[in-house]
Amino acid sequence: MTDLVLRSRRVVFPDGERPATVHARGGRITEITAYGDEGTDVPALLPGLVDTHVHVNEPGRTEWEGFATATRAAAAGGVTTIIDMPLNSIPATVSEEALSVKRTAAEAARPSVDVGFWGGAVPGNAPDLPALHYAGVFGFKCFLIDSGVPEFPPLDVAGLDRALSTVDALFVVHAEDPTMVVDASPSPHFSDFVASRPMRAETRAVATAIDAARRHGARVHILHLSAAEALPLIAAAQESGLRVTAETCPHYLTLDAADVPDGATEYKCCPPIRDAANREALWKGLSSGTISCVVSDHSPCTPDLKVGDFATAWGGIASVQLGLPVVWTAARERAFPLAEVVRWLATAPADLVGLRNKGRIAVGADADLVAFDPDEPFEVDPARLHHRHPVTPYAGARLVGTVRSTWVRGVPAASGTGRLITREVAA
Known part of the structure; x- marks a missing residue:
């Protein structure tokens, strides 16, 4: 039985931050006392x-990323x-x-950290979903557009209906309409790639995912x-009582399409980074609660797949190690408190998948804890990143907030x- 006693004048609780001492024994938080x-x-x-x-890619594409390196990062x-x-x-x-x-x-x-799994909903596997859900996956990922890999094809509307009607589970949806996306022409200019995947897609x-949630009374997460521009649709669905939620990612909250250099394919992801006005509107969606979670969409690949132009390079940003300082740096510039950032990156994602003993400092919760210096600046050095291939659009970025220690x-x-x-019964 290991004892851990940590104290800080800034302990972040679900209702805000205050001075406290946190005691843990046997892997759980046992007591919270005065500072x-x-x-x-x-x-x-x-x-x-x-x-x-998080896309770990192991097995089969372990050369892209693996559980050892992804969890270390x-x-x-x-x-x-x-x-x-x-x-x-x-x-x-x-x-x-x-x-x-x-x-x-x-x-x-x-x-190095706890790992759970999503299942996938693809054409033809609806009969497999109940058993997969019972086996403990946290829900089912599906695409409404080509996923980029042949072994994970997209669902059409009929396929989405079939999946949602097969099992009462959380469905997480990559929402882009293929009829409104065009093949990007080879180009070094990021603006050409963004134009190929417009916001209306x-x-x-x-809207398609929300309509399906309405038809089936299903849980759907964007x-x-x-x-x-999709935020009013999501907000209206939530106000009407539909079980619809949404997430965004650090890169959409901090980067600006206008600043992407020619040929800098490390910025490519799908859907793409958009302009500064859109970025600020996403922050308003977070502030209002329409968007509940901020997660990485850590999607690495081998460096050779990032070579070329924006039409041919792999679309994915690897940032599981940098999400906290990236979001905190931008949030504090907009006067958001640290407790809000923790809610977006810890408590709300845990609640999304039913992990009531994660993402919060409370008696009985797992003693998963982070010593964080919210005022210490640093410059992103790719050589200090732990994911398998340290390709990142944040190279050289000056951020604030360093992780000192992490306990699991x-x-x-x-x-x-x-x-x-695995998925908890209470989920």
Whole structure:
């Protein structure tokens, strides 16, 4: 039984921050007392972050990323729980058998943080969804547009209806309408790529997903929202009582399409980064609660797949290690408190997937904790990133906020401290 006692004048609780001492034993938070009690001082104490949108790619494309490197990067960024997407691994996690393969690979990698799994909804696998859900996946990912990999094809409207009517589960949707997206012409200019995937493609697909949620009374979560013009649709759905939620990502909240240099394909992701006015509208969506979560959509690949132009390069940004300082740097410039950032990156993602013992500092919760210095500046050095290939659009960025230490169930995060987790009954 390991005792851990940490204290800070800035302990971030679900209702705000205050001085306190946090006691943990046996992997759980056992007591919260006054700051004056004896313990190890840290600048700020946060709950471990929960990143529900991570592409680990192992097995099958482990050369892109693997559980050992992805979870080491997560721990370095204060993330203590990740939920792995059902692609781009081979096999994709679209059956119980594939889930077993994925779990075996993850366990063998001795992850540094806790790892859970999404299942996938693809054409023809609706009969597999109940068993996959029962086996413990946190819900089902689907695409309404080509995913970029042949083993994970998209659903049309009929396929989405079939999936939603098969199992009462959380469905997380990549929402872009393929009829409104055009093949990008080879070009070094980011603006040409953005024009090929316009905001109206997202807005129409969000409407499609909301309509399906209405027909089936289903839980539908819009992934990596980049188009602020879809926010009124999501807000109206929420106000009408539909079980519709949404997330966005650090890159959509901080980057500006106008600033992307020619040929800088490390900025390419789908849907794309958009302009500054759209970025600020996303912040308003967060402030209003229409968007509940900020997650990484960590989607790495080998460096050779990022070579070329914006039409041919792989679309994905690897940032699981940098989400906290990236978002905190931008949030404090907009006068958001640290507690709000923690809600977006920890509590709300945990609640989304039903992990009531994660993402919060409370008696009985897992002692997943982060010592964070919210005032310490640093410059992003790709050589200090732990994901497999340190390609990043944040290279050289000056950020504020450094992770000093990360604990998983009261133990310093290291190879083997993570566990495989499943959907809780309370979800």
